[in-house]
Amino acid sequence: MKIGILTSGGDCPGLNAVIRGAVLKGVISHDAEFVGFRWGWRGVVEGDFMPIERHDVRGLSKQGGTILGSSRTNPFEGEGSGPENIQRMLDENGINAIIAIGGEGTLTAARRLTDAGLKIVGVPKTIDNDLAATDYSFGFDTAVEIATEAIDRLRTTAESHGRCMVVEVMGRHVGWIALHSGMAGGAHAILIPEHPTNIDQICEWVESVRDRGRAPLVVVAEGFHLDDMDEAHSHKGLDAFNRPRLGGIAERLAPMIEERTGIESRDTVLGHIQRGGAPSAYDRVLATRLGMASVDAVYDSAWGSMVTLRGTDIETVSIAEAVGSLNRVPESRYDEAKILFG
Ligand SMILES: Nc1ncnc2c1ncn2[C@@H]1O[C@H](COP(=O)(O)OP(=O)(O)O)[C@@H](O)[C@H]1O
């Protein structure tokens, strides 16, 4: 069997470990052949792929990014797109199945293509932890580690100057990176999209920290909005899929806090640092296991399914189930963290 692999959406530490896990398992257990599509769905639409042999994946599990490249190309738009064209390209090149590694967007596209008869298996990828139907995906643990280290570093400079630091982390429309890194780093307030808050409450937390002689540290998720804002802050235009590019809320909040509390405030936006570099050991193991399981799913003809982590087991679920709703931070987890604010 010849299997095509693609990585799509925002890159994420652990993508290469999935590719390595899939190729090793496929070659060793099933005598499979592999090709890699370049730049996500773009490689599928343009028929742009390269062979991946066993020696190509040597030492790959610790390498950040993706050797295949990624993009936010829509497989339903433009020349060569759509299920009929894609199936023709696969037939012409003797490619029997696709393993699509991506987040909720990539997997939604995969589901639409499998509904039209294509043979695709999904592997969940997200630093945001916004995918339902998997307890975690690789990338999240690494992003939280990076954000936590940044928070630790910001605290020493904040304490040295008696300043308030506002740290912005990624996460799109969910607050998992903020919640976990904020809790790990002992943040005095964590602001997430699931819980719009008013500026007076934020300043109350900040002032109570200052009154104890400490430097306040606020972690804010990029998708957070104050309760009087209609939507998340965005001033960077649209992404390739015409969605607003998020980011910049920390830059708005810091001066508001300074003006209301009189505490000198600074903002830091962590941005793509959270997605760069080597994956954590946890993410390498998870990614390798998901990659291996995705090949088994191909040999089980489990089209339209996604490999998933349930507890400590790797299982399969239908992609439809996985992309039906976002994995948001539940109320109970926020209430639990809130005890520590101020
Ligand atoms: N409903 C959809 N139908 C077809 N393609 C989609 C759909 N949603 C997302 N995609 C494609 O998948 C790409 C990757 O999705 P995105 O959300 O950017 O990353 P991720 O897969 O990491 O969530 C998008 O840029 C878009 O081209």
Ligand SMILES: O=P(O)(O)OC[C@H]1O[C@](O)(COP(=O)(O)O)[C@@H](O)[C@@H]1O
């Ligand atoms: O890389 P870009 O296009 O700047 O996108 C930034 C977005 O990508 C992410 O890092 C990951 O999102 P996806 O999993 O949807 O790709 C988000 O946290 C962030 O909002």
Ligand SMILES: [Mg+2]
């Ligand atoms: Mg997404």
